Amino acid sequence: MLTDSTILITGGTGSFGNTFVPMTLAKYNPKKVIIYSRDEMKQWNMAKKFPNDDRVRFFIGDVRDKDRLYRALDGVDYVVHAAATKIVPTAEYNPFECIKTNVNGAMNLIDACIDKGVKRLVALSTDKACMPVNLYGATKLCSDKIFIAGNSYSGGKTKFAVVRYGNVMGSRGSVIPFFMKTAKTGKLTITDKRMTRFMISLEQGVELVWHAFDDMEGGEIYVKKIPSMNICDIATAVDAQAEQVEVGIRPGEKLHEAMISEEDAHSTYEYPNHFKILPQICEWGTFEKMIKGGARVPEGFSYTSNNNKEWMPIPQLQDWIEQNRAKLVNI
8 A cells, every 4th residue: 555655644753754764664665755844953864764765755844734745745644643742741731732733733633634644543542542541541532532533534535544552662761761761870770660551662563554454444543462571570670780770750751551442342353463443423434334343342441551461571571672772772
């Protein structure tokens, strides 16, 4: 589907974009990949990775600016929406700014995609949008709902879907690079020793987006099956000798990650490698087309990092850290 197409990724200079772009260029050979973001220095640094590759273009802009989105989306077939204000404490202390990007920006992008005839959009969500307890999660829940309803606005001509995942191993601002930087002090700060997190790599996140583009009818939320870990085990994998110091949960932080709530169960279907939450409204298509052989999960089902059936052992994470150490130390 993505072969010989024009793709735009918002927030494309982030950790996800830096993984999505080279993987997509290698697998699909698109006509053009446009990195749309507001940080010129990050664009400058990212451009050095693609010398003399005229398939890669950079476009300075903000999802808050609808006029700029209209210009950037000229001739675009597919969009990945990765732009977000996502640091939980930052959102708590700067709620207006978070809403402008995560909610208003989503609305701008939907309008622009429909008016410019974009075929499909996949938006990146987060576990924090499921049963949100912080402002970031609340804005991403709004964003998810807005994108799902976007299918009704477009009458199915532009299709919108969402992918949802939790802690991304090695992404900028995530716990593993943080632990690696602080391990040299001999102490690793643990917010709460009971805490658990889902574990997904950036490459797995990219593959989930690819699958969504290929599978979507519009309105689905895709959740990949991934293992969990206790925060203390993550710290041990980084440095088994460092002292683990409990410091308390930060403002808005969750003890466990949730991807699918019990309230979502009645519209959730299971597949070998993922779950799919169907929309509550579907005026633009049929649920039968969306199900595609999935099995409905049992009543009362939920998918959280503490009730997960699959757990990542410490040696497996240690192996992953060693394989990715060169990238992790530069984040």
